[in-house]
Amino acid sequence: MAPTRRPIDHPCCEEAAPVHPVEACALVLFGALGDMTRRLLTPALYHLAQSGLVPTPFAFIGVDHLERTAHDWSEGLHAFLEALTNGNGEDGSEPGVDAAAWGKLAVAMVYVQGDFEDPALYRAIGEALQAQSQRFGGAVNAVFYLAVPDRFFCPIAHQLAAAGLTRDQKDGARSFWRRVVVEKPFGHDLPSAKTLDANLLSALREDQIFRIDHFLGKETVQSIMALRFANGLFEPIWNRDRIDHVQITAAETVGVETRGSFYEATGALRDMLPNHLFTLLSMVAMEPPVGFDANAIRDKKAEVLAAISSIAPKDVVRGQYDAGSVLGEAALPYRSEAKVAPDSNVETYVAMRLEIDNWRWAGVPFYLRTGKHLSTRLTEIAIRFKQAPHALFQNTSVSCLTPNWLVIHVAPKEGISLQFDVKEPGPEIRLAGVKMEFHYADWFERHANVGYETLLLDVMQGDQTLFMRADMVEQGWRIVQPVLDAWTQDRPQFPNYASGSEGPAAAADLLERQGGRSWRPLTELAGDSK
Numbered sequence: 086m087a088p089t090r091r092p093i094d095h096p097c098c099e100e101a102a103p104v105h106p107v108e109a110c111a112l113v114l115f116g117a118l119g120d121m122t123r124r125l126l127t128p129a130l131y132h133l134a135q136s137g138l139v140p141t142p143f144a145f146i147g148v149d150h151l152e153r154t155a156h157d158w159s160e161g162l163h164a165f166l167e168a169l170t171n172g173n174g175e176d177g178s179e180p181g182v183d184a185a186a187w188g189k190l191a192v193a194m195v196y197v198q199g200d201f202e203d204p205a206l207y208r209a210i211g212e213a214l215q216a217q218s219q220r221f222g223g224a225v226n227a228v229f230y231l232a233v234p235d236r237f238f239c240p241i242a243h244q245l246a247a248a249g250l251t252r253d254q255k256d257g258a259r260s261f262w263r264r265v266v267v268e269k270p271f272g273h274d275l276p277s278a279k280t281l282d283a284n285l286l287s288a289l290r291e292d293q294i295f296r297i298d299h300f301l302g303k304e305t306v307q308s309i310m311a312l313r314f315a316n317g318l319f320e321p322i323w324n325r326d327r328i329d330h331v332q333i334t335a336a337e338t339v340g341v342e343t344r345g346s347f348y349e350a351t352g353a354l355r356d357m358l359p360n361h362l363f364t365l366l367s368m369v370a371m372e373p374p375v376g377f378d379a380n381a382i383r384d385k386k387a388e389v390l391a392a393i394s395s396i397a398p399k400d401v402v403r404g405q406y407d408a409g410s411v412l413g414e415a416a417l418p419y420r421s422e423a424k425v426a427p428d429s430n431v432e433t434y435v436a437m438r439l440e441i442d443n444w445r446w447a448g449v450p451f452y453l454r455t456g457k458h459l460s461t462r463l464t465e466i467a468i469r470f471k472q473a474p475h476a477l478f479q480n481t482s483v484s485c486l487t488p489n490w491l492v493i494h495v496a497p498k499e500g501i502s503l504q505f506d507v508k509e510p511g512p513e514i515r516l517a518g519v520k521m522e523f524h525y526a527d528w529f530e531r532h533a534n535v536g537y538e539t540l541l542l543d544v545m546q547g548d549q550t551l552f553m554r555a556d557m558v559e560q561g562w563r564i565v566q567p568v569l570d571a572w573t574q575d576r577p578q579f580p581n582y583a584s585g586s587e588g589p590a591a592a593a594d595l596l597e598r599q600g601g602r603s604w605r606p607l608t609e610l611a612g613d614s615k
Contacts, residue, residue: 107140107545111214111225115201115241116232117147117158121268125299126232127162127190128169129537134186136532138542144217144225146195148210155196163187201233202240207248214250224254224261228544231267238267239284246288266295266544269360270351271553274569275562282555295544296553300361302536304525305499307551309368309466310382312493312501319491320373322470324445329602332467333365335455336607338411339462340584341433345424352431354403354568357455359561360553363390365495366451367557369466370441379549383557390560392443398571402591404434405577406458409584416458416584430577433457436592438599439564452596454604458584461607464495469602487518490605500524 112130116122133139147158166182195213199206214225227250231241242265245251254261267285272278285294300306313319322328335357341348348356367386374381407418420427434456440449470489490504502522509515525531543551582589587607596602 107138107542108226109140109142109221110545111144111146111217111227112545113146113148113210113214113227113229114232115148115230115237117196118149118151118153118161119232121232122147123162123165125535125537126230126541128166128533128535129541130190131166131183131186132533132535132538133542134189135183139189140545141189142217142220143189143193144195144214144220145190145193146197146210146213148197148199148201148206150198150200152198153196155194158196159191159194163191201237202244204244204248207244207250211248211250223259226261227263229263229265230544231265235267235270235281238281239288242285242288251289251293262293262547264293264295264544264547265289266297268297270355271296271360271558272562273351273355275559275566278559278562282559286555291555292549294555295549296558297540297544298360298364298551298553299536299540300364300495301551302534302538302540303495303499304534305493305495305501306365306368307539309365309493310377314373325447325449327470328449329469329471329600330450330452331366331369332469332605333362333369333451333453333465334467334605334607335362335464336459336461337455337457338459338585340406340411340416340458341419341422341425343423345422348433349425349429349431353433353435353455353457354401354565358435358437358453358565359558362453362455363561363564364553365466366453369468369493370446370451372445377550379552382550383554387554387557387560388443389441390557390564392441392446393439393560393564394442395564395567396437396439398568400438400595401568402434402436402589402595403432403572403577404456404582404589404592405429405431405579406433406456406582406584407580409458409586411458411460411585418580418584419458420580430579432577432579434459434582434588434592436588436595437568438595450599450602452602452604454588454592456582456588459607460585460587462497463607466493466495467605468492486516498524498526 114122114126130139130145147153147155163182166187170182195216197206197209197213199209214227217225229241229245229250231238233241242251245265251263251265253263265285272281313323364386367389370389371382371385372388374385405419406416408421409416419425419431419433420429425431434454436452436454439451439453440446441451468491470491472486472488487504487506489506490502492502492504494500494502500523502520504518504520506516507519509517540551543549581591587593587604593604596604
């Protein structure tokens, strides 16, 4: 889609430096036949190939337990891409698979079959990497991507280490790296997160581990720091003196769909809070880093999480959806979904209040909410500024002032909006709330993106800025652990909100009881997200 506007030129601004191609490397993908590989990782690699960002040479080594040939694996992924791109190009791509881009991947594809816990598999992987040495002119850089259930993270990491596959390589004067990518969940509670980190770190160095969160692949999320630190307009007011409260929302219209078994063991809090929403919170609340290197930025994010006290159960509301109507379609209650217990106590909605105990944010409440089968799909960060004094307007017809909101729209329509008051035209003093809105699609060319492109490129370049560190993972679980513990002791009154609604009524009370605040209504925001 072509943009309707162009960014503002300024004589002091130089042309952006081009993205440097990464070093030649192999991507060894565990779970090569899985849904994540098909829906997300292969399209992301394909888009990188279209942009000329896949390294040369490149090896794409798939690993899974079923017997396949490299040709069968390649053909299956190509068929999926064909189905994905043969529409009208709504994902930002041209209809049909780009033969040149796909060719860069297909020529590099190798398939290795075996049991993830069998040492013989890792010998075969080593042989597959060694077989690439002629193409690569020596040793091979390698990314090991674990797109597998989390129970395999530690066994695979230890088998890779035992086989010598995670040791950085030397070839004369040249050094060659090895990196490992793991997907969430990074544990299921604080003890399991600590155990996972200890096990991974007994086989790998922290600088080799890339804990990936696809939320951070979104352009708007990555732009939060630019919004704050590149604009003299915002940073001076980004504190407790000017901000009343912050709302972070991740609302979904879908239910659990085919993931009943996963959700029964996880629930909304574990699925969304310690990773996705805490990541957004830390980017909004972090102090300015001394530089834009990975360690400086992650240090500041970690400081935010360390400054949050463990949450009291009274400051959390949970819910489970009942029958209802979502986007005009009848919706089943959660307890009637496939692979869900008929008396399940698993939450599909969570809202919470927390505070950051530091100089910048003391006394400013942060409200987080996420849920399924809600009225609207959107993810946003909404910053409510303190009300201006009303005394100036006491002898006019003005009875109230419009709230000032700065909203970072993460999904589905990426952008930023600012709401403020203006005087209505006419002889009387009347105020009207208006919005200034920026949408990425209006200003920048749209490229096909599934959210993993930037993250995959960062892994291959060794940039850990957008990835979770062990201490950050453990701080996230520390914050919510008292809530998880308390929930094991009582039986909630579920279901407690209708599908297609705003969520449970108690969530409104969470804001109302402190200063008469209220959530931004999802039904009214639906138009903003289209």
